[in-house]
Each structure stands twice: as C-alpha cells, then as structure tokens.
Amino acid sequence: MSSTPNFEEKILYKTHQHWIIPVINSLKLILLVALPLGVVTYFVSGYSWIITTLIFLLISAILVAYDHYLWHHSWLMVGNQKITLLVRNGLWSQYAMNIRYRNIRDSAVSKNSMWGYLFKYGSLFIRSSAQDGDFRAHFVPKVGKIYALVNALSRYNDDERAKFNSIEELHIHHQKSEFGHKEKSESM
Numbered sequence: 696m697s698s699t700p701n702f703e704e705k706i707l708y709k710t711h712q713h714w715i716i717p718v719i720n721s722l723k724l725i726l727l728v729a730l731p732l733g734v735v736t737y738f739v740s741g742y743s744w745i746i747t748t749l750i751f752l753l754i755s756a757i758l759v760a761y762d763h764y765l766w767h768h769s770w771l772m773v774g775n776q777k778i779t780l781l782v783r784n785g786l787w788s789q790y791a792m793n794i795r796y797r798n799i800r801d802s803a804v805s806k807n808s809m810w811g812y813l814f815k816y817g818s819l820f821i822r823s824s825a826q827d828g829d830f831r832a833h834f835v836p837k838v839g840k841i842y843a844l845v846n847a848l849s850r851y852n853d854d855e856r857a858k859f860n861s862i863e864e865l866h867i868h869h870q871k872s873e874f875g876h877k878e879k880s881e882s883m
Contacts, residue, residue: 715816725759769781
C-alpha cells in the first residue's frame with residue numbers, strides 16, 4: 696500500500712492587525728458617534744452635565760468594546776501549507792481569503808506612511824499564479840519578518856513544508872539547506 700503524504704495544516708505564526716488600528720478606529724467612533732450623541736443629549740433632553748457625561752462614557756465604552764471585538768476576531772495566520780487572512784467587518788460580516796504556497800508567483804511589502812515606519816506595520820501583497828486573485832493584508836505588524844517567513848516557506852515543496860511544526864524547525868532546515876550546499880561545494 697502506498698501512503699499519501701500528510702498535509703495537515705500547522706500554524707507557524709499568527710497575528711492580529713497592529714494594535715494602533717483599533718485605537719484609531721475607536722477614537723473615530725467616539726468623535727463621530729459618542730460625542731455628537733452626548734452634545735445632543737445635553738441640549739435636547741435637559742439632563743445635567745453629570746448624566747450627559749455618564750451617557751457619553753457608556754456609549755464610548757460600548758463602541759470601544761465593539762471595535763476591540765472586531766480586532767480580536769481578525770487575524771493573519773502563516774501556516775506550513777497556506778497563508779490565511781480573516782477580517783471581521785461587523786457582528787455578522789467577515790472577510791476571509793487564503794493562498795497556498797504553491798500558487799505564490801510574487802510577493803511584496805509596503806510601508807507607505809510615516810505611521811507605518813514609526814509603529815512598524817505595513818501591507819503584505821502576494822500575487823497568485825492561480826486565477827483566484829491576489830492576497831492582500833493591511834496593517835500587519837512586523838510585516839518584514841512575515842514577508843521573510845513567507846518567502847522562506849515558498850521555496851519548499853508541499854512535502855518539505857509538511858514537516859515543519861514551528862518557525863524554529865524551518866529556520867534550522869533553512870540554515871542546513873542554504874549553508875550545507877556551500878560547505879559541500881567548498882570541500883570539493
């Protein structure tokens with residue numbers, strides 16, 4: 696009997712969008728929703744400024760909790776067989792995509808703002824050789840390291856990648872394969 700290779704997906708690296716994104720989104724929601732509601736509540740309802748402040752703080756806390764929920768349930772996962780992105784857009788809305796390493800044609804990184812350089816986040820773009828479309832992940836923390844990890848994994852075939860259970864194993868294998876060939880050619 697011939698055994699088929701085991702292509703079980705193993706998570707090598709998993710991250711959320713950069714922490715600055717929910718902070719900025721929460722501030723926007725507070726300024727666009729909670730503050731106007733607080734002002735309207737104060738002038739229209741005739742509540743005292745203490746009650747209006749409490750209403751403003753309650754609405755702000757709900758908006759921050761909502762945005763944190765969306766951020767916490769959105770992630771980028773680098774596995775040993777594919778890269779997966781899941782973005783939560785709302786309570787009942789999400790966006791998901793993945794790309795297998797064998798379908799990667801090209802990849803790129805973009806840090807196109809001062810904030811991206813300052814807070815060390817950027818965008819990861821992966822062009823697919825399949826007709827499924829391209830892979831894009833925005834506001835990825837440590838995007839340079841993830842880019843290097845994706846490039847290292849895309850060098851191997853499915854059987855070799857299936858053996859990797861951690862980034863450390865990939866690193867050790869990569870060092871042996873890259874530097875092992877140089878030592879053999881130098882000794883000849």
